[in-house]
Amino acid sequence: MLVESVQLSDGRSYPVHIGSGAIADLARLIPPRARRAAIVTQAGVGVSVDPGIEHEVFVVEDGEGAKRLSVIEDLAGRLVRFGMTRNDVVVAVGGGVVTDLGGFLAATYHRGVDVVHVSTTLLGQIDAAIGGKCGVNLPEGKNLVGAFWQPVAVICDTDTLQTLPPREFSSGMGELAKYHFLGGGRLDELPIAERVAACVRIKADVVASDEREGGRRAILNYGHTLAHALETAGHYDLRHGEAVAIGLVYAAEVAHRLGRIDRGAVDEHRRVLGAYDLRSEMPPGFEHDEIISLFARDKKAIDGVTFVLDGPRGIESVKVADTDLLRDALVAVQAAP
Ligand SMILES: NC(=O)c1ccc[n+]([C@@H]2O[C@H](COP(=O)([O-])OP(=O)(O)OC[C@H]3O[C@@H](n4cnc5c(N)ncnc54)[C@H](O)[C@@H]3O)[C@@H](O)[C@H]2O)c1
Numbered sequence: 001m002l003v004e005s006v007q008l009s010d011g012r013s014y015p016v017h018i019g020s021g022a023i024a025d026l027a028r029l030i031p032p033r034a035r036r037a038a039i040v041t042q043a044g045v046g047v048s049v050d051p052g053i054e055h056e057v058f059v060v061e062d063g064e065g066a067k068r069l070s071v072i073e074d075l076a077g078r079l080v081r082f083g084m085t086r087n088d089v090v091v092a093v094g095g096g097v098v099t100d101l102g103g104f105l106a107a108t109y110h111r112g113v114d115v116v117h118v119s120t121t122l123l124g125q126i127d128a129a130i131g132g133k134c135g136v137n138l139p140e141g142k143n144l145v146g147a148f149w150q151p152v153a154v155i156c157d158t159d160t161l162q163t164l165p166p167r168e169f170s171s172g173m174g175e176l177a178k179y180h181f182l183g184g185g186r187l188d189e190l191p192i193a194e195r196v197a198a199c200v201r202i203k204a205d206v207v208a209s210d211e212r213e214g215g216r217r218a219i220l221n222y223g224h225t226l227a228h229a230l231e232t233a234g235h236y237d238l239r240h241g242e243a244v245a246i247g248l249v250y251a252a253e254v255a256h257r258l259g260r261i262d263r264g265a266v267d268e269h270r271r272v273l274g275a276y277d278l279r280s281e282m283p284p285g286f287e288h289d290e291i292i293s294l295f296a297r298d299k300k301a302i303d304g305v306t307f308v309l310d311g312p313r314g315i316e317s318v319k320v321a322d323t324d325l326l327r328d329a330l331v332a333v334q335a336a337p
Contacts, residue, residue, distance in 0.1 A: 001025075002197045006130060006204040008150060009211050015153050016130065016200050019193040022157040023118060026091070027052030029153035031114050034089040038079050040102040041093040042066065047120050047160050049093055056082050060101065067101050067136040069145065075105050086110040089152075095121035095168070096128030096240075100146070103134025107149030118155045121164060122172025123241055125156035126179065126199035127220075131207040141232065141297065148212050156200070158192045167239055170278065174241025175199075177248060177276045178222050181269070182206075182315065188276050218317045222308045223247035226282075226333075229294035233286055245278040246333060251309055253329040254320065260311035281335035288330045292323055 004016040017025045030037060030051050037051040044062045058075055060066040090113060092102025099117045106115035119129035135146015161169065176187050179199045187195050203220065210217040227243035238246075252269040255261045273280040295305045304319045305326070311318070320326060 002193055004197055004200045004204060006150070006154075006200075007208045009208070012150070014151060016156060016204075017153070018125070018156040018158070018197050018200065020157070020159050022155050023047070023049060023160070026050065026116065026118065026155060029116055029155065030089055030091075031087075031152055033087045034114065036082065036084055036088040037091050038075075038082060038084055038088070039091045039093055040075065040098060040105065042098055045094040045098065045120050046163060047093055047118070047157075049091060049118055051089070051091055051116075055091075060098070064097055064137070066097055067143075069136055069138075071101065072105055072108065072136060075101075076109055079105075079109055084109070084113070086113055088113060090115045091118060092116070093118040093120065095119070095124045099124055099129045100134045100143070101136065103132070103149050103151065104136055104146055107134060107147040112149065114152045115149065116153045116155070117151045118157070120157075120160040122161055122169055122196075123175050125158075125161075125196045126172065127175045127203065129154050129156070130200055130203045131217075131220075132211070133213075142228070150211075156196050158196060161192065167242075171239035171241030173276050174223075174239075174243070174245040174248075174278055176241075177245055177273055177278060178220075179203075180272055180276070181222060181248065181310070182219060186275075218306075219308055219315045222315055223251055225295055225305075225307050226250040226291070229291045230282070230286065232294050232297075233290055238283070242279065245273050245276075246280055246282050249273060249280040250282075250329060250333045251307060253332045254307055254326065255309040255311060257325045257329055258309070258311075258318070258320070260309055260318075265310065280333070282330070282333050283335055284337045288327055288334075291330060292326055295326065 002018040007013045037055040039057045042062045090106040092099045117129040119125045132148045132150035138144040223244045226247035230243045252266040256266045309318045
């Protein structure tokens with residue numbers, strides 16, 4: 001069993017228990033004042049937990065569609081009827097959809113109750129369950145309503161990954177490849193628990209230095225500007241991590257065109273994605289003009305289109321105004337029809 005810790009700016013911290021069988025630690029990670037636990041999960045997750053106190057299981061629909069304000073309203077009403085007080089605890093059991101939803105429910109119910117995340121996807125364990133960002137989608141876009149609400153503990157039981165469909169595992173590998181470029185090195189060569197722990201350490205270090213994404217935390221969005229545009233355009237069924245993988249190579253192509261990195265570094269991005277068994281070309285069917293206009297709707301685009309790019313000072317946020325350059329880089333990642 002590996003135990004990592006996420007340190008927060010005001011001296012608070014929370015543990016992350018990682019490894020085979022980690023789920024058995026749940027009861028001792030429940031805050032002692034809690035009398036009831038509301039377990040939020042999806043039928044497709046198929047992981048049962050024992051919080052060691054009175055509990056009820058609240059099942060939400062499968063898929064990204066569960067991240068809606070009306071689901072929060074429905075769950076909050078059910079929590080009231082269950083008798084949940086502000087001392088009680090939400091336990092979110094599932095992938096990023098469930099931890100984002102359960103985290104936001106906990107952030108808002110009675111103006112904030114404790115939440116423990118039991119993360120059951122690779123993407124969730126290395127990314128979504130760590131760092132306190134939570135929220136729901138609007139018809140206008142993803143994650144547009146949310147909060148920063150840190151869990152009191154996170155469990156990443158690697159046994160739960162055994163039932164994960166192969167495409168969900170591959171989606172997690174896309175985020176894993178991102179950590180490769182954020183200093184992780186050859187993470188695919190590590191045993192699974194150490195692989196998760198290495199990513200948790202990198203994310204925890206970034207979150208500790210910038211909990212509310214005022215600056216450095218933006219580097220966690222490496223590869224995400226194109227990824228979000230591809231997911232929003234949605235002409236092709238791409239999982240989040242698959243879109244991030246293409247976005248990493250695109251970011252390298254943009255950085256190269258800005259003179260920030262040489263051609264060898266771009267080739268290295270393609271080589272790494274291949275080694276992680278990931279596709280790095282944009283599938284046919286995407287309109288380049290639509291993608292370019294979606295860049296301006298990205299949450300990072302506060303005053304102009306912002307990319308997270310590699311360069312002489314490492315990976316950092318950079319404004320890019322040259323749409324011809326962005327279009328030319330799209331051609332470079334486009335798969336042949
Ligand atoms: N808060 C953050 O910092 C953050 C970071 C990255 C992504 N996210 C969010 O995470 C979400 C994506 O998360 P995800 O990739 O984990 O997808 P997901 O939560 O939709 O899970 C993928 C699928 O796997 C199923 N599943 C989950 N665990 C399983 C298991 N152990 N065995 C079998 N099936 C299982 C789920 O029911 C679902 O159908 C997005 O909504 C994204 O916005 C949040």
